[in-house]
Amino acid sequence: MLEATGAGARSEALVTRYLLAVVAALSVGACGFAARADEGLTLRSGIVPMNEQGRLTGCQAPFEAVRSDPEYSGGRRMRVEGKLSVITPGGKAAGVLLQLVVHAPDDAADADGVTPIVLMLKDGERDNSAERYPQQTDEDGGPLYVYGMGPVTEATLRQIASEGRFTLAYALKDGGPLAAVTIDLTMKRRVTGERDPGAPQAFADCLRRLRLGDLIR
Numbered sequence: 001m002l003e004a005t006g007a008g009a010r011s012e013a014l015v016t017r018y019l020l021a022v023v024a025a026l027s028v029g030a031c032g033f034a035a036r037a038d039e040g041l042t043l044r045s046g047i048v049p050m051n052e053q054g055r056l057t058g059c060q061a062p063f064e065a066v067r068s069d070p071e072y073s074g075g076r077r078m079r080v081e082g083k084l085s086v087i088t089p090g091g092k093a094a095g096v097l098l099q100l101v102v103h104a105p106d107d108a109a110d111a112d113g114v115t116p117i118v119l120m121l122k123d124g125e126r127d128n129s130a131e132r133y134p135q136q137t138d139e140d141g142g143p144l145y146v147y148g149m150g151p152v153t154e155a156t157l158r159q160i161a162s163e164g165r166f167t168l169a170y171a172l173k174d175g176g177p178l179a180a181v182t183i184d185l186t187m188k189r190r191v192t193g194e195r196d197p198g199a200p201q202a203f204a205d206c207l208r209r210l211r212l213g214d215l216i217r
Contacts, residue, residue: 039167040067040181043079043190047202049209050085058087059206061160063183071177072102079103080181081113084166086157086207094212095133096121096153098145100170116170119145121156122180127169128152154215160185161204161216 043064050058061084069078082100098121101113120127131150138144147153156166164186169178185203188196196202204216 040065040080040183041190042184042187045183045185045187045199046196047185047199047206049206050087056206056209058085059203059210060085061183061185061203063185065181065183067179067181069179071179072172073105076105078105079107080170082168084160084168084183086210086212088210088212094149094210094215096147096149096157098147098168100145100168102170102172114172115142116172117143117174118169118171118176118178119143120169121147121152122167122169123152123155123159126152126155128156149215157207158216161200161207164200164203 043066045061045063048060048062049056050060062081063083064079064081066077066079068075072078080100080102082098085097085099086094087097088094098119100119101115103111103113107113118129120129120132122128128147128150131147131153133146133148136144136146160166165182165184167180167182169180171178185199186195186197188194188199204213207213207216
Protein backbone atom coordinates (compact mmCIF):
# COMPACT_ATOMS: atom_id res chain seq x y z
CA MET A 1 0.00 0.00 0.00
CA LEU A 2 2.99 2.26 0.44
CA GLU A 3 3.65 2.94 -3.19
CA ALA A 4 6.76 1.79 -5.05
CA THR A 5 7.17 1.05 -8.74
CA GLY A 6 9.75 -0.38 -11.17
CA ALA A 7 13.30 -0.67 -9.92
CA GLY A 8 12.26 1.12 -6.74
CA ALA A 9 9.69 -1.58 -6.00
CA ARG A 10 12.28 -4.33 -6.48
CA SER A 11 14.68 -2.48 -4.21
CA GLU A 12 11.98 -2.07 -1.55
CA ALA A 13 11.22 -5.80 -1.76
CA LEU A 14 14.86 -6.71 -1.14
CA VAL A 15 15.10 -4.25 1.73
CA THR A 16 11.94 -5.66 3.33
CA ARG A 17 13.21 -9.25 3.14
CA TYR A 18 16.57 -8.22 4.59
CA LEU A 19 14.97 -6.24 7.41
CA LEU A 20 12.64 -9.11 8.34
CA ALA A 21 15.66 -11.39 8.65
CA VAL A 22 17.50 -8.82 10.80
CA VAL A 23 14.51 -8.39 13.12
CA ALA A 24 14.20 -12.16 13.56
CA ALA A 25 17.91 -12.55 14.29
CA LEU A 26 18.04 -9.72 16.81
CA SER A 27 15.04 -11.00 18.76
CA VAL A 28 16.70 -14.36 19.48
CA GLY A 29 19.19 -12.96 21.96
CA ALA A 30 17.34 -9.92 23.29
CA CYS A 31 14.32 -10.60 25.45
CA GLY A 32 13.36 -6.94 25.74
CA PHE A 33 13.54 -6.48 21.98
CA ALA A 34 11.41 -9.57 21.36
CA ALA A 35 8.67 -8.25 23.63
CA ARG A 36 8.66 -5.00 21.70
CA ALA A 37 8.46 -6.83 18.38
CA ASP A 38 5.48 -8.83 19.68
CA GLU A 39 3.36 -5.71 19.73
CA GLY A 40 4.69 -4.44 16.43
CA LEU A 41 7.85 -2.94 14.97
CA THR A 42 7.11 -0.14 12.50
CA LEU A 43 9.13 -0.31 9.27
CA ARG A 44 7.69 2.66 7.39
CA SER A 45 5.02 5.28 7.91
CA GLY A 46 3.94 8.75 6.90
CA ILE A 47 1.34 11.50 7.14
CA VAL A 48 -0.32 12.32 3.82
CA PRO A 49 -3.04 14.94 3.18
CA MET A 50 -5.79 13.66 0.84
CA ASN A 51 -6.94 16.11 -1.82
CA GLU A 52 -9.66 16.02 -4.45
CA GLN A 53 -9.83 18.73 -7.10
CA GLY A 54 -7.65 20.96 -4.97
CA ARG A 55 -9.74 20.52 -1.82
CA LEU A 56 -8.55 18.74 1.32
CA THR A 57 -10.83 15.77 1.95
CA GLY A 58 -8.88 13.68 4.44
CA CYS A 59 -5.74 12.90 6.41
CA GLN A 60 -4.03 9.58 5.79
CA ALA A 61 -1.38 7.65 7.69
CA PRO A 62 0.10 4.77 5.65
CA PHE A 63 2.23 2.27 7.54
CA GLU A 64 4.10 -1.02 7.38
CA ALA A 65 5.14 -3.12 10.38
CA VAL A 66 6.27 -6.60 11.46
CA ARG A 67 5.24 -8.52 14.56
CA SER A 68 5.75 -11.87 16.20
CA ASP A 69 2.51 -13.76 15.59
CA PRO A 70 1.74 -16.57 18.05
CA GLU A 71 -1.94 -16.38 17.09
CA TYR A 72 -1.67 -17.37 13.43
CA SER A 73 1.94 -18.20 12.61
CA GLY A 74 3.45 -20.05 15.54
CA GLY A 75 5.39 -17.01 16.71
CA ARG A 76 7.09 -16.33 13.37
CA ARG A 77 7.22 -12.80 12.00
CA MET A 78 4.31 -11.56 9.93
CA ARG A 79 4.31 -8.30 7.99
CA VAL A 80 1.30 -5.99 7.96
CA GLU A 81 0.70 -2.92 5.83
CA GLY A 82 -2.20 -0.57 5.80
CA LYS A 83 -3.60 2.92 6.13
CA LEU A 84 -5.55 4.88 8.69
CA SER A 85 -7.54 7.60 6.93
CA VAL A 86 -9.69 10.32 8.45
CA ILE A 87 -12.17 11.22 5.73
CA THR A 88 -14.96 13.74 5.23
CA PRO A 89 -16.80 12.29 2.20
CA GLY A 90 -18.94 14.77 0.30
CA GLY A 91 -19.21 17.13 3.24
CA LYS A 92 -20.78 14.43 5.42
CA ALA A 93 -19.80 13.61 9.00
CA ALA A 94 -16.16 12.60 9.40
CA GLY A 95 -15.20 8.97 9.74
CA VAL A 96 -12.10 6.80 9.97
CA LEU A 97 -11.32 4.21 7.30
CA LEU A 98 -8.95 1.50 8.52
CA GLN A 99 -7.26 -0.74 5.92
CA LEU A 100 -4.91 -3.65 6.53
CA VAL A 101 -3.40 -6.63 4.71
CA VAL A 102 -1.40 -9.32 6.49
CA HIS A 103 1.50 -11.19 4.90
CA ALA A 104 2.48 -14.69 6.05
CA PRO A 105 6.17 -15.34 6.85
CA ASP A 106 6.71 -17.21 3.59
CA ASP A 107 4.94 -14.70 1.34
CA ALA A 108 6.90 -13.09 -1.45
CA ALA A 109 7.46 -9.37 -0.95
CA ASP A 110 4.96 -8.56 -3.72
CA ALA A 111 2.25 -11.02 -2.57
CA ASP A 112 -1.28 -9.67 -2.16
CA GLY A 113 -1.63 -10.69 1.47
CA VAL A 114 -4.85 -11.41 3.38
CA THR A 115 -7.50 -8.96 4.53
CA PRO A 116 -8.54 -9.59 8.15
CA ILE A 117 -12.13 -10.59 8.89
CA VAL A 118 -12.00 -8.47 12.07
CA LEU A 119 -10.19 -5.15 12.29
CA MET A 120 -10.50 -2.47 14.96
CA LEU A 121 -8.69 0.26 16.86
CA LYS A 122 -7.69 -0.18 20.50
CA ASP A 123 -7.44 2.29 23.37
CA GLY A 124 -6.11 0.32 26.31
CA GLU A 125 -8.67 -2.38 27.05
CA ARG A 126 -11.32 -0.66 24.94
CA ASP A 127 -11.89 -1.11 21.21
CA ASN A 128 -14.00 0.72 18.66
CA SER A 129 -15.87 -2.28 17.21
CA ALA A 130 -19.19 -0.78 18.36
CA GLU A 131 -18.38 2.43 16.45
CA ARG A 132 -18.19 0.73 13.07
CA TYR A 133 -20.71 1.81 10.45
CA PRO A 134 -23.10 -0.89 9.15
CA GLN A 135 -21.36 -3.59 7.12
CA GLN A 136 -19.94 -2.20 3.89
CA THR A 137 -17.86 -3.79 1.14
CA ASP A 138 -15.45 -2.50 -1.46
CA GLU A 139 -15.82 -2.95 -5.22
CA ASP A 140 -14.37 -6.46 -4.97
CA GLY A 141 -16.76 -7.51 -2.23
CA GLY A 142 -14.19 -7.31 0.56
CA PRO A 143 -15.03 -5.77 3.94
CA LEU A 144 -14.63 -2.05 4.55
CA TYR A 145 -13.80 -0.97 8.08
CA VAL A 146 -15.26 2.52 8.48
CA TYR A 147 -15.80 3.96 11.96
CA GLY A 148 -17.75 6.91 13.28
CA MET A 149 -16.34 9.40 15.76
CA GLY A 150 -17.10 7.50 18.95
CA PRO A 151 -15.05 7.69 22.16
CA VAL A 152 -12.43 5.07 21.22
CA THR A 153 -11.94 6.36 17.68
CA GLU A 154 -11.56 9.91 18.97
CA ALA A 155 -9.12 8.77 21.66
CA THR A 156 -7.03 7.12 18.94
CA LEU A 157 -6.89 10.35 16.94
CA ARG A 158 -5.86 12.30 20.03
CA GLN A 159 -3.08 9.82 20.72
CA ILE A 160 -1.78 10.14 17.16
CA ALA A 161 -1.87 13.94 17.40
CA SER A 162 0.01 13.93 20.72
CA GLU A 163 2.35 10.91 20.52
CA GLY A 164 2.28 9.69 16.91
CA ARG A 165 1.23 6.18 18.01
CA PHE A 166 -1.88 4.03 17.81
CA THR A 167 -2.81 0.38 18.28
CA LEU A 168 -4.97 -1.81 16.09
CA ALA A 169 -6.10 -5.41 16.45
CA TYR A 170 -7.09 -7.94 13.81
CA ALA A 171 -8.29 -11.52 13.42
CA LEU A 172 -7.68 -13.67 10.36
CA LYS A 173 -10.17 -16.44 11.17
CA ASP A 174 -13.80 -16.45 12.24
CA GLY A 175 -13.73 -16.63 16.02
CA GLY A 176 -9.93 -16.46 16.00
CA PRO A 177 -7.88 -14.57 18.60
CA LEU A 178 -7.10 -10.89 18.15
CA ALA A 179 -3.55 -9.94 17.20
CA ALA A 180 -2.48 -6.47 18.33
CA VAL A 181 -0.08 -4.17 16.48
CA THR A 182 1.20 -0.81 17.71
CA ILE A 183 2.17 1.63 14.96
CA ASP A 184 4.74 4.39 15.53
CA LEU A 185 4.13 7.09 12.94
CA THR A 186 7.34 8.90 13.91
CA MET A 187 9.32 6.03 12.31
CA LYS A 188 9.53 7.17 8.70
CA ARG A 189 11.92 4.52 7.36
CA ARG A 190 13.56 2.08 9.75
CA VAL A 191 16.08 0.65 7.29
CA THR A 192 17.81 4.05 7.09
CA GLY A 193 17.05 5.12 10.67
CA GLU A 194 15.03 8.05 9.37
CA ARG A 195 12.47 9.37 11.84
CA ASP A 196 9.80 12.03 11.58
CA PRO A 197 9.36 13.64 15.02
CA GLY A 198 6.98 16.13 13.44
CA ALA A 199 4.43 13.45 12.48
CA PRO A 200 2.06 14.10 15.42
CA GLN A 201 2.00 17.83 14.68
CA ALA A 202 1.51 17.19 10.94
CA PHE A 203 -1.46 14.95 11.70
CA ALA A 204 -2.94 17.49 14.11
CA ASP A 205 -2.49 20.30 11.57
CA CYS A 206 -4.19 18.22 8.88
CA LEU A 207 -7.19 17.58 11.16
CA ARG A 208 -7.45 21.29 11.91
CA ARG A 209 -7.49 22.05 8.20
CA LEU A 210 -10.37 19.55 7.94
CA ARG A 211 -12.11 21.59 10.69
CA LEU A 212 -11.79 18.66 13.07
CA GLY A 213 -9.55 20.41 15.56
CA ASP A 214 -12.12 19.96 18.36
CA LEU A 215 -11.54 16.20 18.23
CA ILE A 216 -7.96 16.49 19.46
CA ARG A 217 -8.31 19.12 22.18
